Amino acid sequence: MKLASLKHRRDGKLIIVSRDLRQAVDASDIAKTLQDALDDWDTLSPLLRARYDALNADHVSGRFPFDPFACASPLPRAFQWADGSAYVNHVELVRKARGATMPESFWTDPLMYQGMSDKFLGPREDIALCDEAWGCDFEAEVAVITDDVPMAVSPQDASQHIKLLMLVNDVSLRNLIPSELAKGFGFFQSKPASAFSPVAVTPDELTEHWQDNKIHLPLEVNLNGDQFGAPDAGVDMTFDFSELVAHAAKSRHLGSGTIIGSGTVSNLDRSKGSCCIAERRMLEILDLGAPQTPFLLYGDRVSIEMHDKEGRSIFGKIEQEVVSYG
Known part of the structure; x- marks a missing residue:
C-alpha cells in the first residue's frame, strides 16, 4: 500500500497512490490525515488497503493523476x-x-x-x-x-x-x-x-x-x-x-x-x-x-x-x- 499527503493545512490530506505512482484517490473519508490513520491503524488500514487494491485494478471512481509537487511529506x-x-x-x-x-x-x-x-x-x-x-x-x-x-x-x-x-x-x-x-x-x-x-x-x-x-x-x-x-x-x-x-x-x-x-x-x-x-x-x-x-x-x-x-x-x-x- 502506498500513501501520501496532499498539501492541506498543517497535517495534509490523506490520499492513496497506485503502485505505479501514476494515479491517486482521496482517502480522507477513511482517515483525514496519515496521523489519523496511524492512530487507529488496525481498524483503518484494511479499509485503506481495500481502496488501494481497487485503485490498482481500476475499480474505483474519483481517480486523479498523482502529482508529487502537490504533496507534502507523508507526515x-x-x-x-x-x-x-x-x-x-x-x-x-x-x-x-x-x-x-x-x-x-x-x-x-x-x-x-x-x-x-x-x-x-x-x-x-x-x-x-x-x-x-x-x-x-x-x-x-x-x-x-x-x-x-x-x-x-x-x-x-x-x-x-x-x-x-x-x-x-x-x-x-x-x-x-x-x-x-x-x-x-x-x-x-x-x-x-x-x-x-x-x-x-x-x-x-x-x-x-x-x-x-x-x-x-x-x-x-x-x-x-x-x-x-x-x-x-x-x-x-x-x-x-x-x-x-x-x-x-x-x-x-x-x-x-x-x-x-x-x-x-x-x-x-x-x-x-x-x-x-x-x-x-x-x-x-x-x-x-x-x-x-x-x-x-x-x-x-x-x-x-x-x-x-x-x-x-x-x-x-x-x-x-x-x-x-x-
Whole structure:
C-alpha cells in the first residue's frame, strides 16, 4: 500500500497512490490525515488497503493523476523524529579523517539524535539557506514510521510496530556542527528541516527486498544531474530497523507516527559512491590530503530515489534546490 499527503493545512490530506505512482484517490473519508490513520491503524488500514487494491485494478471512481509537487511529506509534521546512524562504517570514516578513534561501543549501541519534527519539507520543496558558509549538505537515508510502541520493547517485537517506510533527505549544516557538539548537548541549529519522499509504503510493497528489517536495494543520489552515489541500503547496515526502534523505546513509549531514520546510507565498497557530501570529502582527505568537493551552493539540485529491480520508482523522488532564504 502506498500513501501520501496532499498539501492541506498543517497535517495534509490523506490520499492513496497506485503502485505505479501514476494515479491517486482521496482517502480522507477513511482517515483525514496519515496521523489519523496511524492512530487507529488496525481498524483503518484494511479499509485503506481495500481502496488501494481497487485503485490498482481500476475499480474505483474519483481517480486523479498523482502529482508529487502537490504533496507534502507523508507526515507533514510528526510528534517525534529520531535519526540513528546505523551504517557505522560511515561514522568510522568521518572520525578517521579527522584523526579520531571510534569507541568500540559504537558497534554495539546505536547512535541516535532527536531532530526537528514540527514542520518537514515537501519532497519537491526548496532548501532555504541563510548562508552558504554554513556548509549545507544532503544526507540520503531510509526511515520507518511506527504505530504505538511500548517502552522496553525487544527488537524481535519492535519489528511488528513498523508500519510504513520512506526515503529521507536529512539536511545538515556541517560547519555549524563542530561548535554545537563541543558544547556536549547535541545537534540543534545544525539540523534544519528534513524532507521525505512523496509516498510512504507498507513493507510488503518491497516484496523480497524487505528482509531482516532492512531494505535491500540501492539508494540513488544525484547532484546537479550527475550520479553521486547508489549504495545498497541493505549492505553494511550494522543495526536493522527493529534494533533502532527498540533503542529509541528503551526508556519511553513511542507514540504512533514516530519516525525513525537509518542515518546516511553507506557501503564499504567505495565504488558505490556516497549519500552525503561529507563522506566524499572525508575520502578526499584520506586520498588527497584535502577535500575537493564543495558543500551545497545556491542553485544546486539534489535528488534521492529508489527503484525496484524492474526500474520502477518505489517511493517517488525527493528533488530539491538550494535557494537563498529571504
